[in-house]
Amino acid sequence: MNLLYQSTRSHTAPITASQAILKGLAEDGGLYVPESIPKLEVTLKELSTLTYQQTAYEVMKLYFTDFTEEELKSCINNAYDEKFDTKEIAPVKEAGGLYYLELFHGSTIAFKDMALSILPHLLTTAARKNNVTDEIVILTATSGDTGKAALAGFADVKGTKIIVFYPKDGVSPIQEKQMVTQKGSNTYVIGIDGNFDDAQNGVKAMFNNKKLAEDLKAKGYVFSSANSINVGRLVPQIVYYIYAYGNLLRKGVISEGEKINVAVPTGNFGNILAAYFAKQMGLPLGKLICASNENKVLFDFLETGVYDRKREFILTSSPSMDILISSNLERLLYLASGKDSDKTLSLMNSLAKEGEYEITKEMKDNMSGILGGYASESQTAEAIRKVYEGTGYIIDTHTAVGASVYVRYKEESKDESKAIIASTASPYKFTRSVMEAVDSKYGSMEDFELVDELSRISRVPVPAAIEEIRRAEVLHDRVCKKDEMQLVVEEILK
Numbered sequence: 057m058n059l060l061y062q063s064t065r066s067h068t069a070p071i072t073a074s075q076a077i078l079k080g081l082a083e084d085g086g087l088y089v090p091e092s093i094p095k096l097e098v099t100l101k102e103l104s105t106l107t108y109q110q111t112a113y114e115v116m117k118l119y120f121t122d123f124t125e126e127e128l129k130s131c132i133n134n135a136y137d138e139k140f141d142t143k144e145i146a147p148v149k150e151a152g153g154l155y156y157l158e159l160f161h162g163s164t165i166a167f168k169d170m171a172l173s174i175l176p177h178l179l180t181t182a183a184r185k186n187n188v189t190d191e192i193v194i195l196t197a198t199s200g201d202t203g204k205a206a207l208a209g210f211a212d213v214k215g216t217k218i219i220v221f222y223p224k225d226g227v228s229p230i231q232e233k234q235m236v237t238q239k240g241s242n243t244y245v246i247g248i249d250g251n252f253d254d255a256q257n258g259v260k261a262m263f264n265n266k267k268l269a270e271d272l273k274a275k276g277y278v279f280s281s282a283n284s285i286n287v288g289r290l291v292p293q294i295v296y297y298i299y300a301y302g303n304l305l306r307k308g309v310i311s312e313g314e315k316i317n318v319a320v321p322t323g324n325f326g327n328i329l330a331a332y333f334a335k336q337m338g339l340p341l342g343k344l345i346c347a348s349n350e351n352k353v354l355f356d357f358l359e360t361g362v363y364d365r366k367r368e369f370i371l372t373s374s375p376s377m378d379i380l381i382s383s384n385l386e387r388l389l390y391l392a393s394g395k396d397s398d399k400t401l402s403l404m405n406s407l408a409k410e411g412e413y414e415i416t417k418e419m420k421d422n423m424s425g426i427l428g429g430y431a432s433e434s435q436t437a438e439a440i441r442k443v444y445e446g447t448g449y450i451i452d453t454h455t456a457v458g459a460s461v462y463v464r465y466k467e468e469s470k471d472e473s474k475a476i477i478a479s480t481a482s483p484y485k486f487t488r489s490v491m492e493a494v495d496s497k498y499g500s501m502e503d504f505e506l507v508d509e510l511s512r513i514s515r516v517p518v519p520a521a522i523e524e525i526r527r528a529e530v531l532h533d534r535v536c537k538k539d540e541m542q543l544v545v546e547e548i549l550k
């Protein structure tokens with residue numbers, strides 16, 4: 057059976073997985089969703105014996121049904137290889153009674169690698185299957201981590217170019233250094249004088265611009281997206297929740313069928329949506345906790361049913377979650393409305409025009425398995441310090457938002473279920489904020505001194521991704537205004 061995909065905003069002719077991966081965003085501006093969510097075909101016991109790559113195949117074959125077994129296995133094996141610094145790919149570490157699912161062992165030490173190391177392979181395979189001969193131009197807005205992970209994934213991939221826009225003053229120094237030192241003759245990195253939402257809106261506008269698409273087509277280019285709206289990113293993210301469950305079962309931490317909770321530090325709602333899909337596939341997950349930083353638009357939404365982006369944008373120490381428009385939430389709205397594309401469209405129109413929308417009580421009830429929480433800057437820092445002082449383990453600022461929210465949920469609810477905290481970045485990626493949280497005395501040290509100090513106190517070797525940028529040369533220094541993004545793209549593709 058072929059699983060087809062349709063837009064959240066209209067029920068026109070559904071398309072295959074490979075076509076949805078190629079398109080990224082639907083023409084009507086909606087996001088692609090599978091017509092139904094498949095059920096896992098392996099038992100939980102069998103799961104506990106599978107490697108990461110085998111688990112990935114078990115999940116992806118259910119979603120990407122127009123790929124052959126050979127094609128999928130080749131994509132998987134090319135993605136989850138020595139680029140990861142551990143065979144487990146996504147190991148689980150226990151600290152203070154919580155289970156941290158470390159999603160940062162890939163080439164850019166943040167969780168975006170989990171999907172972006174496979175997306176280029178899925179995309180080029182999809183192009184081949186659909187006889188696309190145009191050069192694929194990946195256009196991406198990033199709050200820091202997507203950009204580098206996409207650049208690393210696509211650099212020098214034949215038949216592709218990648219253009220990344222990031223908020224010039226909205227990413228960490230190490231994130232910026234990682235991007236502007238990117239090698240590869242097909243890579244372009246541009247800072248904009250705006251925030252992440254500005255970058256994302258600019259990219260969306262280009263995707264929706266039919267005239268631009270025609271002009272580029274005439275030159276032999278076609279746009280695609282590496283943003284988390286692409287189903288080629290969503291599906292690979294489902295894998296690690298399923299793998300983590302098998303891992304805990306194998307270690308005897310949980311018994312077969314035991315429900316576990318998951319807390320996910322959230323920005324664009326992609327990672328937690330993947331957990332939601334894993335649960336719908338039959339994985340025994342209990343509560344899904346959506347953890348926000350001070351940009352708590354999702355917390356307010358989950359509490360009240362009103363999504364209101366009309367608020368101050370706050371720069372926090374977890375910049376990859378500094379987001380006021382969580383794109384992937386659209387998929388949840390669609391599912392919670394009973395796949396009502398008219399309803400989804402009207403909510404999205406309201407968000408675009410009025411800056412807000414309100415869902416129905418029925419939709420809200422349908423989302424009751426997802427709880428919201430948020431952590432202030434001081435709570436985030438406190439979580440890092442407490443975990444370190446209690447266990448010696450050092451978590452990054454994003455993970456700390458998840459941990460802080462989860463610990464308070466547990467205290468208030470008395471829910472004693474075991475819990476996975478999605479650990480979305482290595483502390484080395486946000487060294488300054490992490491070290492200052494551990495002890496304010498670190499405030500006066502240089503960035504790379506802090507890196508060495510972090511290694512000393514955590515007894516974790518400095519990852520290769522950080523060693524590389526110590527001395528790397530800046531190769532990208534272009535900056536533009538937020539309304540000049542299209543001009544820049546046209547110039548690059550001249």
Ligand SMILES: *Cc1c(COP(=O)(O)O)cnc(C)c1O
Pocket residue numbers: 166167168201202284321322323324325326327328376377454455480481
């Ligand atoms: C992108 C990112 C997030 C947020 O993930 P979403 O899928 O956008 O919700 C959290 N932490 C880190 C480190 C990230 O890079």
